[in-house]
Amino acid sequence: MKKAVFLDRDGVINEVLTNRVKFVNRPKDFYFLPGVPEAIKQLNNHFDYIFVVTNQGGVGLGYMKESQLINIHEHMIKELAKYGAIVHEVAFCPHKPKAGCECRKPGSKMIIDLSRKYDVSLADSYMVGDTDTDIQAGYKAGTKTVFLGEKDPLADAVFSDLKSAAQWIIQDATK
Template sequence: MNSAVFLDRDGVINEVLTNRVKFVNQPKDFYFLPGVPEAIKQLNRYFDFIFVVTNQGGVGLGFMKESQLIQIHEHMVKELAKFGAIIHDVAFCPHKPKAGCECRKPGSKMLIDLSRKYHVNLENSYMVGDTDTDIQAGKKAGTKTFFLGENDPLADAVFPDLLSASQWIIQDVQAHLK
């Protein structure tokens, strides 16, 4: 079975609610957070797959069309590839925040669907997010969970950014290989 790292998008990979950008509704609004391409490139060396799993209620609320969201994700993947960093697949929930769908985090459907599609062992995988719903989704799916920010009591570990989290994840993987 394969291993994977599941990454939330907004606040983990790219800026959101910053001085430069409020929401990412088109590719020109997409700015990587510091160290993200390097972190993903490092994770690519140790994991079979790197996935993005993201709630994108702006589609359901009418702020953008699903085709625009797909263009943003294509832009993200293409820009990361310039650094040698690979995202293997992107799953998103386009529904309104209170639609009650199964795919929206804290539900684990996006992670489970990707794990089935790519034959991923969730127990040997990691979920990295910046909200409690990301951590809950990872826990429900059976991954180890890493919170980016100040504190999350449910998370297995807390880090300030993806680069520092990725370094710890790699050390954890190496420890289990010995």
Template sequence: MKKAVFLDRDGVINEVLTDRVKFVNKPKDFYFLPHVPKAIKKLNKYFDYIFVVTNQGGVGLGFMKETQLQKIHEHMVKELKKEGATIHEVVYCPHKPKSGCACRKPNSKLIVDLGEKYNIDLAKSYMVGDTDTDIIAGKRAGTKGVFLGAKDPLADAVFPDLISAADWIIKDATA
């Protein structure tokens, strides 16, 4: 079986609610957080797959069309590839918050479905996020949870950013 790292998007890979950008509704609004391409490139060396698993309620709420969201993701993947970093697939929940769907984190459907599709050993995989819903979704799917921020009691590890988390994930996975 394969190993994977599942990454939330907003607040893990790119800026959101900063001075530069409030929400990412167009590719031009997409700004990588510091060292993200380098972190993903590092993870690529040790893991079979790197996935992005993101709630994008802005689609369900009508702030953007699904085609716009797909353009943002294509832009993100292309820009990472220029830096030698690979995202194998991006999956998202387009539904409104509180819509009761199975795919919106903290539910684990997106992670579990990727696990089945790619033959992933979820117990040897990691979910990285910046909210408790990310960590809960990972735990429900059977992954370890890595929180980016100040603290999260459910997480297996907490770091300020993806580059710091990547070093720990690699060390933990190869221990």
């Protein structure tokens, strides 16, 4: 079976709620956090797949159309490719918060669906996120979990950014 790293998007890959951007509703609002393309490229060298799993309730709430969200993800993938970094697939939940769907994190459906599609061993994979719902989704799916921020009691590891987390993930995966 293959190994993967599942990444949340907002707050892990790109800026959100910063001085430059409040929400990412257009490709021009998309700014990588420092070191992200390099971190993803490093992870590409050690893992079979890098996936993005993201809640995007703005679609369900009417702030953007699903086609706009897809354009943002295509832009992100194209920009990452300029650094030699690859995201193999982006899964997203377009439903409103509290809609009761199975795909919205903390549900693990997006992670499990990708693992089945790509023959990924969840026990040998990692979920990286910046909210407790990201960590809960990874935990429910059976991945190791990495929290970006101050602390999360459920996470296997905590780091301030993806670049730091990537180094730990690579070391942990080669034990």
